[in-house]
Amino acid sequence: MMILFALLGALVIASAIGVVALRHPIHSALCLVLNLVGVAALYAMLDAHFLSAVQIIVYAGAIMVLVLFVIMLLNIKVEQPHRRGIILTLLATLAGVCFLGILAPLFYRGLRGFTDHSSKIEGTVEAFGELLFTRYLFPFEAASVLIMVAIVGAVMIGKRHQQGGSK
C-alpha cells in the first residue's frame, strides 16, 4: 500500500512539474492528463470509488479533450523564453516555498486533535447518490442551472461579432 502511494505520489508531483515546466502547451496538457489519472488512482485508494470514476470521465475525458481541442484549433507556437524569465521563475519558486512553509506545520500540528475514523466510509455510487438526492438536492439542482448558464455564456462569448453594431 505504501509503495503504491509513493509511486502515485511521485507520478503526480512529476507530472505537475511537467505541466509548469514544459515549453509546448500540448506537452503540458498531456502531463496534466497523467496528473489527473494519478489523482483518480489516489481517490480509489481513499475509497472514493465514484469520484475516481468521475475524475477520469469528466476531467481526463471531457475537460482535457476540450483543452487539447482549443490548443490544436489555435495552433500555438512554443513559448519564447523571456528576458526577465529567470528572475521571475526564481521569485515565484521562492514564493511557493514560503507558501509551503506556512502550510507544512499546519498539517503536522493541526491534525493531532483528529480522531481517525478511517475505513468506515466508502464513496460508492449508492451512498453518494443517496446523500446527493436527499440533503444536497438543492445544490445539485443549482449546479445543473449553473452548467446551463455556462453553456449559454460560452456560446455567447464564442460567437463572432458582426461588423458594426452589436448583434
Added chain:
Amino acid sequence: MIPVSFYLTLAALMFTIGVCGVAIRRNVIVVFMCIELMLNAVNLSMVAFSRTVGNLDGQIGVFFVMVVAAAEAAIGLGIIIALFRSTRSLESSEASELRR
C-alpha cells in the same frame, strides 16, 4: 493504512506547483491548466479529510468543485478563443486592455 497527513502534504505540493505555474507562465492556456492543478490539489485534500472525519460530505464538496470546474472550462476556453481572435496571441501580457 496511509496517514492522512501524507495525502495533505501531496496536495500542498501540488497546489504550490500550481501557484508557481500561474506566476511563471504567460501562455493563458497553461495558466488555465495550472488553475485546474490547484483545484485538483484541493479536491485531493477534501477527499482525504472526508475519510478522516468519517462522512461523505467532503466528497460531495469535491463533486460540486468538479461541476464548477466543468463550467469554468467551458467559459474559460471561450474567453481564450475570443482573446486570441482580438489580439492574435495567447500571451497574458498582451491582454492589457479591456476594449477591443
